[in-house]
Amino acid sequence: MRPVILALALALPLAAHAGDRVTGKSFATRSEVIAPHGMVATSQPLATQIGLDVLKAGGTAVDAAIAANAALGLMEPTGSGIGGDLFAIVWDAKTGKLHGYNGSGRSPKSLTLQWFAEHGYKDVPPTGPLPVSVPGCVDGWFALHGRFGKLPMTRLLAPTVEYAKNGFPVSELIAHYWALSVPKLSKYPGFAEQYTKNGKAPAKGEMWKNPNLANTLEAIGKGGRDAFYKGAIAKTIGDYMKANAGFLSADDLAAHTGEWVEPLSTNYRGYDVWELPPNGQGVAALTMLNILEAYDLKALGFGSTEYVHLFTEAKKLAFADRAQYFADPAFARAPLKGLVDKGYAAERRKLIGPRAAQSVEAGHPPLEGGDTIYLTTADRWGNMVSLIQSNYRGMGSGMAPTGLGFILQDRGEMFVLKDGHPNAFAPGKRPFHTIIPAFITKNGKPWVSFGVMGGAMQPQGHVQIVANLVDFGMNLQEAGDAPRIQHDGSTEPTGQNTAMSDGGEINLEAGFAYETVRGLMQKGHKVTWADGPYGGYQAILWDDVNKVYVGASEGRKDGQAAGY
Known part of the structure; x- marks a missing residue:
């Protein structure tokens, strides 16, 4: 599989240089893509080409992002789709400002924490009807389009409709994950009928059609967001869930609203790194950067x-x-300013010693009054979009409403079934979210739009990309291809919320020296090798000197960066 190939390719002494690379970079699997007018980077080449066609036709970066996201919902259903949620950060060149959008949906209003307790649940199950929350993706498309779009929505969805009707060849990594999902999810009504051929996932290179999704997208293009949240589609979802022991209703869909939010930032060595506030986890990346800023990472x-x-x-x-x-700020306000405060970082930094911590308590910041897709786009006017979208775990809940061609997300699994916890399940509440887009500006100008998908890996990946670019001087492609670190085992805001007591473990991608592994073990870390949990990176950089875009798409995915 591709992750293994990449890992082997990176298993080099750190001083080595790839002799056949013009750049002489140690880790870059390919050259950066450079173009003057526009750029699209996604995890599937056909989706990238759809976004690029939209840019060439005069569409904005938001138009291209919506078109590419729609295509990924068809072509990479293992990580995305209109049954899931969406978050985005948009750089608006006209105003010179960043805008954030939280397109996450809420839990069913008829389902309660008491119901879970009465039925013996310790956690929200990962699949089936119970973890299903309102899909926020389509609402997010129309909110973004209404503010920053230019071409008609029917034009943006048309390429995906055509591929859904006539077929597209399934790419390698997506085929692999699709095959893993089928045995687990085929028991749920509508899944096998709409996402298998004779009970099997499509193989690499096999043509796949989804006429049901084509019909759904055509209805959305013509009828707008209300065609999804208040029309026949909503009724079909509600009837399907009711018939299959679910709680999500047409009324829950009709009540949905996304939210424009102010991105948060911290300055890291002269660069402003931007994330979205909770219910996402982006602030964790900012906290990590604040702690690390005091160390000379370049010298290390x-x-x-x-x-x-x-x-x-x-x-x-x-x-x-x-x-x-x-957690959902409508239910539990986090001390956000305190969490990104430099003084607070200095206090937390004092807790770092020469050996691995086995357990860590939450701090007291100063108070104030399986799977995802990531894509980024940039247009001829200087607008840039950082967008992330997900069904959550693999192909979501497995619940595929009759005749609609998509799978509902299982994001509700992220709730804690513990009364009083900030992320405790409640009716009409947004669960804690792992998916986070990111953006970097310098001196008030856009620099890099990027993301690293993959659960708890995401803030860790964001920090590593920033360090690779700023501290270690890597180019945009090398910053994503360099071997990654993932620490696993921290206390989570989800599930049974079990506290870390053993220090967790470090997963190191192949490419780190044995001396590093031994040194970490001597410091008390448990170090393991793992294949695959390191996320998927896409990025676009604005080169303000040459007035061109630079694109990168890493080799761990089937993706492509392309410009014109």
């Missing part, structure tokens, strides 16, 4: 024992706060 060196140690310990501290404070 990429891949060094001390760098990996400091990164891991900063992650433990940030994730302890993440578990304590991150």
Whole structure:
């Protein structure tokens, strides 16, 4: 599989250089893509081409993002689709400002914490009808389009409708994950009928059609967001859920609203790194950067024992706060200003010692009054979009409403079934979210729109990309291809909310020196090798000197960056 191939390719001494690369970079699997007028980077080449066609036709970066996202819902249903949620950060060139959108949906109003207790649940199950929350994706499309779009929605959805009707060849990594999902989800009504051929997932290169999704997208294009949330589609979803022991209703869909939000930032060595506020986890990346800023990472060196140690310990501290404070702000307000305060970071930094911490408590910041897709686009006018969208776990809940051609998300699994916890289940509440887009500006100008999908890996991935670019001087492609660190085992704001007591474990992608592994073990870290949990990166950089866009798409996915 592709992740193994990449890992082997990166298993080089850190001083080595790939001799057949013009750049002489150690980790870049390909050259950066450079173009003057526009750029699209997604995890599926056909989706990238659809976004690029929209840009060439005069569409904005938002238009291209919507078109590419729609295509990914068809072509990469293992990580996305209109049954899921959406978050975005938009750089608006006219005003020179960033705008954030939280397109996450809420839990069914008829389902309660008491119901789970009465039926013996310790956690919200990962699949089936119970973890289903309102899909926020379509509403997000129309909110973004209404503010920053230019071409008609029918034009943006038309390429995906055509591919859904006539077929597209399934790419390698997506085929792999599709095959893993089928045995787990085929028991749910509508899944096998709409997402298998004779009970099997499509193979790599096999043509796949989804006429039901084509019909659904055509209805959305013609009827707008209300065709999904208040029309026949909503009724079909509600009837399907009721018939299959679910709680999500047409009324829940009709009540849905997304939300424009102010992105949060911290300054890291002169660069402003931007994330969205909870119910997402983006603030954890900002907290980690604040803690790490006091260390000379460049002098320590990429891949060094001390760098990996400091990164891991900063992650433990940030994730302890993440578990304590991150939830739907309509139900539990997090002390956001305190969490990104430099003074608070200095206090938390004092807890980092020479050895691995086995347990970490949440801090007291100063108070104020399986799977995802990530894509980024940029247009000829200087607008840029950082967008992330997900069904959550693989192909979501497995619940595929009759005749609609998509699967409902299982994001409700992220709730805690513990009364009094900030992220405790409640009717009409947004669960804690892992999906986070990111953006970097410098001196008030756009620099990099990027993301790293993959559950709890996402804030860790964001921090590593920033460090790779700013501290270690990597180019945009190398920053994503360099071997990654993932620490697993921190206290989570989800499930049974079990506190970390054993220090967790560090997953190191192949490419780190044995000396680093031994050094980490001597510091008390448990170090393991894992294949696959390192996320998927896409990025676009604005080169303000040459007035061109630079694009990157890593080799861990089937993706492509392309410009014109």
